[in-house]
Amino acid sequence: RAGHALGIDVRRVPTTRNDFKADVGAISSKIDDNTIGIVGSAPCYPFGVFDPIRELGALAQARGLWLHVDACVGGFLSPYVKRLGHALPDWDFSVPGVSSISADLHKHGMAAKGASLMMLRSKELKEKYQTFDFKEWERGPYVAWTMQGTRPGGAVAAAWATLQHLGDEGYLRCARMIMDNKKGLLEGIARIPGLAVLEPSELSIFVTRSADPGLDIGAVSDAMGTKGWLIGRQVEPPGIHMHLNPSHERMVGDYLADLGWAVGEARRSGLRSGPAGSTY
Ligand SMILES: Cc1ncc(COP(=O)(O)O)c(C=O)c1O
Numbered sequence: 240r241a242g243h244a245l246g247i248d249v250r251r252v253p254t255t256r257n258d259f260k261a262d263v264g265a266i267s268s269k270i271d272d273n274t275i276g277i278v279g280s281a282p283c284y285p286f287g288v289f290d291p292i293r294e295l296g297a298l299a300q301a302r303g304l305w306l307h308v309d310a311c312v313g314g315f316l317s318p319y320v321k322r323l324g325h326a327l328p329d330w331d332f333s334v335p336g337v338s339s340i341s342a343d344l345h346k347h348g349m350a351a352k353g354a355s356l357m358m359l360r361s362k363e364l365k366e367k368y369q370t371f372d373f374k375e376w377e378r379g380p381y382v383a384w385t386m387q388g389t390r391p392g393g394a395v396a397a398a399w400a401t402l403q404h405l406g407d408e409g410y411l412r413c414a415r416m417i418m419d420n421k422k423g424l425l426e427g428i429a430r431i432p433g434l435a436v437l438e439p440s441e442l443s444i445f446v447t448r449s450a451d452p453g454l455d456i457g458a459v460s461d462a463m464g465t466k467g468w469l470i471g472r473q474v475e476p477p478g479i480h481m482h483l484n485p486s487h488e489r490m491v492g493d494y495l496a497d498l499g500w501a502v503g504e505a506r507r508s509g510l511r512s513g514p515a516g517s518t519y
Pocket residue numbers: 280282283284309311312343
């Protein structure tokens with residue numbers, strides 16, 4: 240969307256490897272003299288997997304390019320999940336070549352929507368690329384760091400209050416709950432014949448797919464809908480997309496029971512369902 244607004248050509252590269260991660264060779268082959276930067280996810284939203292940020296950092300350095308890491312999903316979660324002992328790839332400013340990182344306060348920062356984070360590696364980068372400093376105004380210098388300029392501070396204050404309230408311990412507790420919820424769900428799904436979870440799944444997102452040609456996952460989603468579940472429908476490959484937060488703790492048992500029932504319904508009806516209603 241930013242590329243569209245700024246008139247920047249975005250070259251998307253298919254994830255040709257079967258692990259759904261960015262193909263560094265393919266990205267490299269798309270770079271030309273007009274390229275200003277490359278982007279990797281940590282992790283991406285559709286599959287919840289990390290792109291190889293270390294390799295992308297090396298590529299960015301070799302070609303003199305900006306590397307932005309989209310850690311909107313993982314920014315506030317990955318450090319804590321790592322502290323709990325899970326192995327995760329490197330993705331932050333410890334990786335040479337990373338110039339900027341985005342992290343969503345409204346996702347695993349646990350704050351309300353309306354405030355988010357964009358971090359730059361150094362003050363110099365901020366001054367050079369993010370600061371709008373207009374000095375020829377009768378009222379005095381006008382300096383702004385966001386596209387919006389004047390904006391309400393309520394969401395920022397609310398996010399700050401959430402950070403203070405949860406603190407380091409709170410975020411660790413949230414991370415533990417999320418990973419426990421995931422474990423419970425994955426174990427339960429593995430016990431339902433005909434379902435499988437797309438691998439790898441490295442953080443708080445996973446996709447459930449059909450492992451049986453006779454079972455349509457869209458029909459399973461439809462059946463879940465009749466029980467009142469709001470199902471995230473993955474289009475490619477077809478599946479049920481789930482992004483976990485701590486409050487899912489109370490629904491793990493009910494969800495698995497209804498999922499088992501929905502699989503039976505889908506098999507019984509033999510219906511097939513397209514990705515209708517899958518708009519994000
Ligand atoms: C991986 C990822 N990047 C970025 C965003 C943020 O997008 P938006 O421009 O809607 O804030 C999201 C979702 O909100 C996301 O999941």
